[in-house]
Amino acid sequence: MSRVCELTAVRPLTGNKVSHSNIKTRTRWLPNLKKKKYQIQELGQTLTLTLTARAIRTIDKQGGITAAIFKAKEDLLSDRLQTVKNSITRHRKKGQKQGSSK
Secondary structure, eight states, X not given: OOOOOTTTOOXXXXXXXXXXXXXXXXXXXXXXXXXXXXXXXXXXXXXXXXEEHHHHHHHHHHTSHHHHHHHSOTTTSOHHHHHHHHHHHHHHHHHHHHHHTO
16 A cells, blocks of 8 residues: 555655754654545546545545545646546536537
């Protein structure tokens, strides 16, 4: 399992722990990753994503996974989420064309 958030691209950080006697020890700080399932209504499918706890709170605040995907920066999204974003966009355009022809 890769330790990267699929929405925000948060990765492990590295650095030094510095003791009282000023001894430096290399360490890693891992992000708080959780697996979470989201239902995408427009596509009729369920996605299981690896997200940080902060990203999960952001999705709840923005009103759902589709809103969060469209508000996120393009270069931060994982390849899976970019394909989902493109398919949602195609689905919306397809729905607009059908709605305008009536």
